[in-house]
Amino acid sequence: MSPDRLTFHDETCCRCGTPDDLIRISEFGKALCPDCYPEFVRSRIERTVRRFRMIPKGRHVAVAVSGGSDSAMLLHALARTRSRLSFRMTAIHIDMGLGDYSNACIDIVRRQCAAARVSLEIDFVRNYDITIEAISTWPVCAVCGGVRRALMPRLARRVGADVFATGHTLDDQLQFMLKNILSGRAVSPPPVLPATSFGPAKAKPLIQIPDAAGETYARIVDLPIIGEECPHFLPDTHRFKDIFDLLEKQAPMGKGQFWQAATRTARSACAPCAARRQQCASAPSAVFARLSRAKRRRSSSRQSPGRPRHLASLRRGVNP
Ligand SMILES: [Zn+2]
8 A cells, every 4th residue: 555645644643643653554544653553443343343233242252363463453352342342252263284384373372362361272173084185176275264164163162152253354355245246146244144053153343444454453562473374375365355455545445435335235135134224144145145055055965975075064064
């Protein structure tokens, strides 16, 4: 992002007025000093949790942590707001068995949880006799993502969580949405997905926080984050994010406006939701998710002899 495009920014921190060391994140449309930035991000996250009623009072939240900056920010922010929002929390992590990289992730996650004073539960793919490797046309990165999405809700349920919180950001949501549109479904993934037979309700408290915010938050708060990229990461899987980065560059705060408009459009397709001004289990994308799961159940029951049984069974629990 080129700072010269951000002509609307103030020359002082929008909270305390200091002109020094300003942080400008285009998607926020504000200038903030390093002292005010963390609390600003936390207040945005808290506002999102309240707006979409993600965490009912007194409930238990399982926070998925990977070692990266987004989930580290989520864990730290929820830990700092849990007394105000009145909930309990546990961090959960899946060891994907990817050698040195997975070992480094576990070490980082343990340090993040210690810093946030949150207990941690770890599950291991080796417990399920699974090895993360390429299968047919699926590269390692896709298999890893599918297995992780299947195991996380199960682990969340096992720790007794009522809600399962993930670190999906605004950029992730926009990418999902664009993929939906390109598949002929003009829907925006809802901020909260209902509980399934595999796990508790899934909430995305970072849905209004851009990718760019996480690393800055981790640096200012001094959170440990994994310094290396997964050796199996495929940059091509994030190519749609480049489109929204270009949009943001040409129209500052455009990502947020785009998401708001798309969410309103999806909601207006569901009359009960429109009346209550909130997402619900009958929102179009949630309905589609249910139909997709039912279809996957039917197809997996007719699986071909050559298809790996463990992957077919795990895919039944995949959330969008
Ligand atoms: Zn300030």
